[in-house]
Structures are given as structure tokens and as C-alpha cells.
Amino acid sequence: MLNHTHDPAARSWLASANGHPDFPVQNLPFAVFSERGKHPSPRGGVAIGDQVLDLGALHGSKLLQGHAAAALAAAAMPSLNTFMASGPETWRVLRHALFAVLSSQADAATQVLVQGCLVPMKDAVYSLPARIFNYTDFYTSIHHARNVGRIARPDDPLTANFQWIPIAYHGRASSVVVSGTPFHRPMGQSMGPGAKAPVYGPCARLDYELELGVFVGAGNTQGAPIPLAQAEDHIFGMCLLNDWSARDIQFWEMAPLGPFLGKNFCTSISPWIVTMEALAPFRLPFTRPADEPQPLAYLDDAANRAQGVLDIQLEVAIETAAQRASGATPSRVSGTSFRHQYWTVAQMVTQHTMGGCNLQSGDLLGTGTISGPTPAQAGAIIEQTKGGREPITLDNGETRAFLHDGDAVILRGWCDKPGAARIGFGECRGEVLPVVGAVAG
Numbered sequence: 001m002l003n004h005t006h007d008p009a010a011r012s013w014l015a016s017a018n019g020h021p022d023f024p025v026q027n028l029p030f031a032v033f034s035e036r037g038k039h040p041s042p043r044g045g046v047a048i049g050d051q052v053l054d055l056g057a058l059h060g061s062k063l064l065q066g067h068a069a070a071a072l073a074a075a076a077m078p079s080l081n082t083f084m085a086s087g088p089e090t091w092r093v094l095r096h097a098l099f100a101v102l103s104s105q106a107d108a109a110t111q112v113l114v115q116g117c118l119v120p121m122k123d124a125v126y127s128l129p130a131r132i133f134n135y136t137d138f139y140t141s142i143h144h145a146r147n148v149g150r151i152a153r154p155d156d157p158l159t160a161n162f163q164w165i166p167i168a169y170h171g172r173a174s175s176v177v178v179s180g181t182p183f184h185r186p187m188g189q190s191m192g193p194g195a196k197a198p199v200y201g202p203c204a205r206l207d208y209e210l211e212l213g214v215f216v217g218a219g220n221t222q223g224a225p226i227p228l229a230q231a232e233d234h235i236f237g238m239c240l241l242n243d244w245s246a247r248d249i250q251f252w253e254m255a256p257l258g259p260f261l262g263k264n265f266c267t268s269i270s271p272w273i274v275t276m277e278a279l280a281p282f283r284l285p286f287t288r289p290a291d292e293p294q295p296l297a298y299l300d301d302a303a304n305r306a307q308g309v310l311d312i313q314l315e316v317a318i319e320t321a322a323q324r325a326s327g328a329t330p331s332r333v334s335g336t337s338f339r340h341q342y343w344t345v346a347q348m349v350t351q352h353t354m355g356g357c358n359l360q361s362g363d364l365l366g367t368g369t370i371s372g373p374t375p376a377q378a379g380a381i382i383e384q385t386k387g388g389r390e391p392i393t394l395d396n397g398e399t400r401a402f403l404h405d406g407d408a409v410i411l412r413g414w415c416d417k418p419g420a421a422r423i424g425f426g427e428c429r430g431e432v433l434p435v436v437g438a439v440a441g
Contacts, residue, residue, distance in 0.1 A: 001277075001280040001283075002280055003096075004099075005025075005095065005099045006026055006421075007026070007421075008420055010026060010099075010103055010104075010421070012024070012048065012049065012102050012104060013103070013106060014048055014051065014118075015049070017049030017102070021424055022414065022426055023047040023049055023426075024049075024421050024422070025048065025099060026278065026420075026421040026423055027047065027274065027421075027423035027424070028047070028098055028099060028275070029046065029047050029272040029275065029278065029425070030045070030046055030237070031045050031046075031047065031126055032044055032078065032128065033045045033052055034124075034125050034127070035119050035123055037123070038123075042078040043056035043076050044056070044075040044080060045124070046098055048102055048118075050120065051118040052119045053102070053114070053118060053119075055072060057117040058072060058076070058117045059073055061113055061116075061117065063110065063113055063114070064097050064101075067090070068093050068097035070090075071083065071086065071090045071093050071094035071097075074086055075094060079129070079362070080129050080236075080273070081130050081361050081362040084130060084215060084216070084218075084362055085361035086217075087217060087233070088217070088233050091217070091236065091277070092277060095278075102114065126271035127178060127271075128176065128177070128178050129178075129215070129239075130361075130362035130364075132176050132363065132364045133173060134359075134360060135173040135267065135363070135364045135365075136168050136170055136352060136363070136365050136366070137168060137169055137171045137211075137259075137263070138167065138168040138343070138365065138366060138368040139162075139167040139168065140167070140367060140368045141340065141370055143340060143371040143372055143377070144378075144379055144380065145159075145162055146158055147371060147378060148380070148382060151386070152251060163293045163342070164293055165299075165351060166299075166343040166348045166351045168351075168352065171259075171267065172263070175264055175265060176364060177268055177269075178270075179240075179269065179426075179427060179429050181268065182430065182432070183268075183431075183432070183433060184265075184433045184434065184436045185203055185206060185405060185433065186246050186249065186435075187202055188249035188261045188262070189253070189261075190204070190249050190251075190252045202435045203246035203249055204402070205248040205402045206245075206246055206402050206432060207245040207247050207380050207381050207382050207402060207403065208243075208380060208381060208403065208411075208430075209242060209243040209245055209380050210242070210316050210369060210370050210371075210379035210411055211241040211243055211366045211368060211369060211379070212241055212312065212314075212338060212366075212367045212370065212413070213238060213240065213241035213269050213270075213364050213365070213367075214238055214345050214364070215235070215239070215364060216234060216235065216359045216360065216361060216362065216364075216365070217233075217235060219234070219358060219359045219360045220234065220353055222356060222357070222358035223356040223358075224353075224356075224358075225350070225353045226350055226359075227298075228298065228299060228301050228346055229301050229303060231345075231346035231347070231350045232276060234359065235345060236361075237276055238273065238274055238310075238312075238345070238425075239270045239271075239273050239425060240411045240413050240426075241267065241268070241269050241270075241428065242268040242269075242411055243267050243366055244267065245259075246261070247262065247382055247402070249261050250262025266430070268429070268430040270411070270413075270425055270427060270428040274423065274425055279415065281417070281419075282310055282311045282312065283310060284307070284311050284339055285307065285309065286308035286344055298354065299350060299351065304344055304347065308345075308346055308347070309338075309339050309344060310339065311337055311415065312339075312413055312414070312415055312425075313336075313416065314335065314336055314338065314379075314413045315332055315336075315411070315412050315413075316333050316334045316409065316410070316411055317332045317333060317410045317412070318330060318331050318333055318403075318407055318409055319407070320404070320407055321405075321406030323396055324408070328395070330410055331396070333381075333394070334376060334379065335376070336371060337370075337377075338370055340377070345365075345367070381402060381403065382402075385401050388401040404432070405433065406431070407432050408429055409429070410427050410428070410429045411427065411429075412425070412426075413425040
């Protein structure tokens with residue numbers, strides 16, 4: 001799976017790309033953007049250093065030919081759905097062509113032409129990268145499941161099915177927003193400990209969830225499940241995802257059905273989608289302890305065992321209103337790796353379709369909260385604070401049991417290891433605004 005685009009010695013003629021923590025020439029993630037004050041129409045873009053390569057402008061230059069030109073035309077559209085649907089070979093052809101024109105090996109004429117298609121990231125305004133018709137959120141971290149389970153069900157924290165199937169619920173695609181979009185604290189009904197009747201009011205236990213998003217590429221026909229061996233051919237790439245959660249509302253309504261108002265008010269994603277090809281150097285074997293249930297046959301194969309895991313480093317920071325006003329650095333509150341997840345992205349795709357469900361290009365899958373085995377690796381504040389009982393202290397001395405109005409949560413992700421170029425996802429940011437438009441109780 002490794003090729004010349006993964007060569008850690010590769011350099012770009014664009015100086016800002018060389019050694020960039022997120023966007024060197026080995027990455028080339030995709031987004032949809034417009035240019036502030038100049039070109040308001042959204043179109044596809046690719047990150048390179050501190051610039052966005054305007055794929056619409058590049059297509060107009062006629063630099064690429066043949067299959068690469070056709071792929072570029074699809075990727076330059078106001079959403080990436082058509083490009084996502086085109087499949088792995090088309091994705092690869094375009095990524096390799098872009099690598100060629102951005103690498104230091106490109107001739108002088110090519111460099112001048114491509115230079116004219118670059119937009120500074122500071123001038124980019126991002127849109128959702130695709131029309132998201134369906135959003136499904138998984139629940140695939142055994143550490144998160146146990147941590148939250150101990151709060152809700154101390155005597156039986158892990159459900160009997162968790163180690164046998166990748167659990168998920170269908171979320172609300174209409175409230176998925178791009179990084180930087182603020183949202184209002186939700187209203188809802190909750191039942192306090194020991195109370196005899198629920199109350200209606202603003203969410204008092206607002207939380208974040210550190211996740212990755214998985215964008216579906218080519219879909220499948222209804223009734224035709226995707227075998228595990230083919231699952232990654234249906235994955236275009238991955239982004240950061242924050243599945244904001246109203247814990248008090250969520251815990252009251254989840255009896256007996258799944259999340260509803262506790263989850264449907266906002267889900268934030270980062271603008272950049274890192275392709276599966278770019279992530280190839282950071283794969284690890286998928287293993288299960290011998291004394292734990294092994295996947296059933298349809299969720300198991302040699303390729304997934306050999307390299308189904310992705311070692312993506314992740315961290316969460318909180319920026320309070322006071323920190324923002326003073327110019328202070330946001331407080332890092334946790335960090336972990338996606339390698340700790342109990343199920344792989346391929347297993348999630350296969351499980352999603354096994355009953356006959358037809359995925360569509362641009363569908364978004366959330367991985368579920370990503371937590372590691374230690375308290376410092378918790379992917380949600382409810383885990384860190386033991387359900388709000390043990391507030392965390394931020395760098396400026398403020399404490400948080402749950403999120404306050406004015407708090408911004410920043411997720412970051414990257415991959416780094418010896419012998420490979422570091423690549424990253426940028427950031428996923430969202431800010432909590434006060435309740436607005438409340439319905440009388």
C-alpha cells in the first residue's frame with residue numbers, strides 16, 4: 001500500500017509545506033472552501049502547507065489531462081459527493097497527480113501555473129465537504145464504554161453485546177456543522193438523582209466527544225452487504241468529529257431507546273478529509289486478547305488482522321471565555337490514540353451494511369468517543385470528572401465539571417512515527433453559546 005507519495009524525504013517547492021505539522025506534500029487532504037472577499041462560490045480544495053490549492057482554478061488551467069483531469073473536475077465541484085462516489089482508483093489518480101505538480105520535482109512552468117491557483121488558508125472560508133444525507137454514530141471504545149457504564153450502571157458497566165458487534169445509532173445529519181460554527185446550549189427534559197419527576201430546562205451537563213468521522217465513498221446497493229475485505233474500498237477518508245452531548249437529557253431519554261435530543265442539536269467536523277491512502281504508513285495489526293470474544297467470521301479476515309488499525313494521535317483542549325479574552329493558550333485536557341478502539345473502521349462499514357442497509361456517497365460515520373486505558377486518555381469530560389463529581393482544573397485555575405457557556409472545545413489529530421512524514425487533520429473547533437429560543441416548560 002505504500003508508494004512514492006509516502007516518501008518522508010519528498011519535498012514541495014512550496015516552502016511552507018516542508019515540515020508543516022499537518023499539511024506536507026505527503027498528506028494532501030480535501031475540503032470545500034470559498035475565498036473571503038473574492039470568490040464566494042464553494043469549490044474543492046486541497047491543503048498544502050499554509051495554502052489551499054483551488055481545484056476549480058487548477059481545472060481551468062488545463063494542466064492535468066485524461067483520467068486525472070476528469071477526477072479533478074469532480075473534486076472541484078461545490079461538494080465532494082461526485083468525487084467520493086468515483087472510487088479508489090480515481091482518488092488515487094488525482095492524489096498522485098497533485099503530488100506531482102506540488103513536489104519539488106515539478107518543472108518551473110508547472111510551479112508558476114500552480115502557484116497562481118493557491119489561496120492563503122487565512123483567507124479560506126470552509127463549507128461542509130459533502131452533502132451528508134445520513135449520519136451514523138458508533139460506540140466502539142471499550143474504555144469509554146466502561147467509564148461511562150460505571151457512572152450509569154455501576155454493577156454492569158459493559159453491555160453484553162459490546163464485544164460482539166460494533167454498536168451504533170442513527171444520528172441527525174441536518175445538524176452536522178463545519179469547524180468554527182458555534183451552537184446554542186440545548187433545552188430538554190431530565191431526571192435528577194432521587195427525583196420523582198423530570199424537569200424541563202437548559203442542559204446542565206453539556207459534554208464533548210472526541211471522535212473521528214469516516215466519509216463513505218462509493219455506496220452499495222440495498223440488500224447487498226459490503227464484505228469486510230472490500231469495506232475500505234468504500235471509505236473515502238477521515239476527519240475529526242465532535243459529537244456534542246447533553247448528558248442529563250441523554251441519560252433520561254435512553255430508556256429504552258437510544259440517543260435523541262441529547263445528541264441531535266449539533267455535531268462538529270473538521271473541514272479537511274485525510275484520505276485512506278495518506279494514512280497508509282500508520283497502520284497497525286488488529287488484535288484481541290485470547291480470553292476475549294473473537295469477531296464472528298463476517299467481521300474477521302487476514303487483511304484486517306494484519307493492518308486494520310490506524311494509529312492516529314488525538315487531543316482535546318478547552319478554551320474558556322476568560323482565556324480567550326486574555327489571549328491565553330487553551331488548556332489541553334486529554335490525549336489518546338485511535339489505535340485503542342475496539343473495532344476497526346472496516347468492521348464498522350461491514351456491520352452497517354450487513355442487514356441490507358445501502359450507504360450513500362457522502363454518508364458520515366462517527367467512530368464513537370475515542371478513549372484510552374488511562375484517565376488522561378479520556379475522550380469526554382463525563383469520564384474525566386467521574387460524572388461531574390470530580391471537576392478538572394484548567395491552566396488558568398478555572399474548573400469544569402461540564403462545559404460552560406462561552407467554552408470552546410478544540411480537537412486536533414495527527415499521525416507521526418519514525419520513518420514517515422508527520423501528517424495531520426488540522427482542528428475541529430466549536431463554541432457553546434447560551435440558550436436561545438427556549439420553549440416555555
